[in-house]
Amino acid sequence: MTATVPAAPLPYQAAFEKPEDGEAETIHGLIETLEKISHTTFEDTKHGLRGVHAKSHGLLTGEVRVLDHLPPVLAQGLFSKACTYPAVLRLSTVPGDVLDDKVSTPRALAIKLLGVEGERLPGSEGDTTQDFVMVNGPAFGAPDAKHFLKNLKLLASTTDKGESLKKAFSALARGTEKVIEAFGGKSGTVIAMGGHPETNILGETFYSQVPSLYGPYIAKFSIAPTSPALKALTDAPVDLHDRPNGIRDAVNDYFAHNEAQWELRVQLCTDLDAMPIEDASVPWPENKSPFITVAHIHVPRQVAWSEARSAAIDDGMAFSPWHGLAAHRPIGSIMRVRRVVYDTMSKIRARQNKASIAEPTSLPPF
Numbered sequence: 025m026t027a028t029v030p031a032a033p034l035p036y037q038a039a040f041e042k043p044e045d046g047e048a049e050t051i052h053g054l055i056e057t058l059e060k061i062s063h064t065t066f067e068d069t070k071h072g073l074r075g076v077h078a079k080s081h082g083l084l085t086g087e088v089r090v091l092d093h094l095p096p097v098l099a100q101g102l103f104s105k106a107c108t109y110p111a112v113l114r115l116s117t118v119p120g121d122v123l124d125d126k127v128s129t130p131r132a133l134a135i136k137l138l139g140v141e142g143e144r145l146p147g148s149e150g151d152t153t154q155d156f157v158m159v160n161g162p163a164f165g166a167p168d169a170k171h172f173l174k175n176l177k178l179l180a181s182t183t184d185k186g187e188s189l190k191k192a193f194s195a196l197a198r199g200t201e202k203v204i205e206a207f208g209g210k211s212g213t214v215i216a217m218g219g220h221p222e223t224n225i226l227g228e229t230f231y232s233q234v235p236s237l238y239g240p241y242i243a244k245f246s247i248a249p250t251s252p253a254l255k256a257l258t259d260a261p262v263d264l265h266d267r268p269n270g271i272r273d274a275v276n277d278y279f280a281h282n283e284a285q286w287e288l289r290v291q292l293c294t295d296l297d298a299m300p301i302e303d304a305s306v307p308w309p310e311n312k313s314p315f316i317t318v319a320h321i322h323v324p325r326q327v328a329w330s331e332a333r334s335a336a337i338d339d340g341m342a343f344s345p346w347h348g349l350a351a352h353r354p355i356g357s358i359m360r361v362r363r364v365v366y367d368t369m370s371k372i373r374a375r376q377n378k379a380s381i382a383e384p385t386s387l388p389p390f
């Protein structure tokens with residue numbers, strides 16, 4: 025472990041959370057907008073897809089090994105003792121429709137740990153999973169759920185608007201992004217609309233972007249590549265020319281020959297002004313509180329994506345920050361609204377697919 029554990033992480037107090045006015049209406053608006061996306065894609069594909077993160081690029085199984093002898097501050101919740109959990113990983117990109125990878129958008133990693141014991145979150149009683157749901161940037165594109173609803177309505181209006189238009193927009197947006205980067209910033213909106221650099225998804229570092237409890241403390245989570253073969257893929261270009269599933273192909277190629285190891289890290293909140301809970305658009309400064317490794321994720325060689333895996337994981341599972349332990353309760357505006365939204369939307373796609381979605385107790389038998 026190289027980073028230093030903060031001496032004084034802030035203990036959580038209920039007063040740190042300040043529900044927004046009209047949070048119930050925002051939840052309603054989010055579900056209405058996501059249902060529109062999901063209805064449009066269902067009409068088009070006759071398949072129930074996620075309202076966002078519809079396209080998967082890798083569907084993996086492996087294990088999460090919690091480090092031995094973590095200092096007491098870090099030995100919380102499922103990390104309280106050295107333990108190995110079987111895990112399912114799903115790599116995806118953000119849009120709610122399944123696009124040609126040439127429309128290059130932010131990437132995501134969701135991971136589900138199995139066999140996790142302890143007091144459960146509301147709605148997750150009776151299960152033994154713990155999910156972490158992450159995207160490849162340290163902060164969310166909107167400060168709170170109300171602002172996110174506005175962005176989502178914009179994205180919803182582009183669902184199913186014609187691939188070639190989106191590809192053209194993506195190429196244009198990549199140019200635009202270069203201009204924005206030259207001025208020292210990254211435009212979340214431009215990237216979300218299709219201007220992400222065409223790089224290998226396996227080199228990415230992923231972030232929860234929004235906080236959860238960490239036992240008595242507050243933390244954000246992150247997953248970063250550690251094995252040399254994975255690290256070599258950071259910012260490595262991926263060939264997407266005439267390869268509509270080029271990202272998925274690159275992941276399959278990698279896992280045909282290599283295993284992978286990532287580290288699962290936590291960033292403890294030490295200062296509410298610099299590391300706000302209710303403003304998800306602020307990256308927590310790593311010079312104030314670094315990410316510290318609490319577990320390693322090991323994924324052996326395997327077929328990384330197949331129709332059978334897609335049926336089992338894309339269609340048969342749902343990932344949500346609200347699947348888990350009370351010790352890791354999601355907090356803040358964005359997290360609060362996700363509880364109902366994820367549950368409602370996963371039930372809709374289960375109905376569309378006439379499939380059941382359940383929390384697994386063992387790894388699927390691939």
Ligand code: HEM
Pocket residue numbers: 054058073074075076077114115116132133134157158159164169172231232233234341342343358359361362365366369370373
């Ligand atoms: C108010 C804010 C948000 C809303 C309304 C929202 C909504 C959703 C919905 C409806 C799904 C699909 C659920 C399903 O059908 O199973 C989803 C999936 C996902 N979301 Fe969010 N989300 C929000 C914020 C975030 C944030 C902050 C992150 C991460 C930093 C994130 C990352 C993901 C990922 C990675 C998936 C795909 C999970 C999988 O592979 O199944 N979302 N989101």
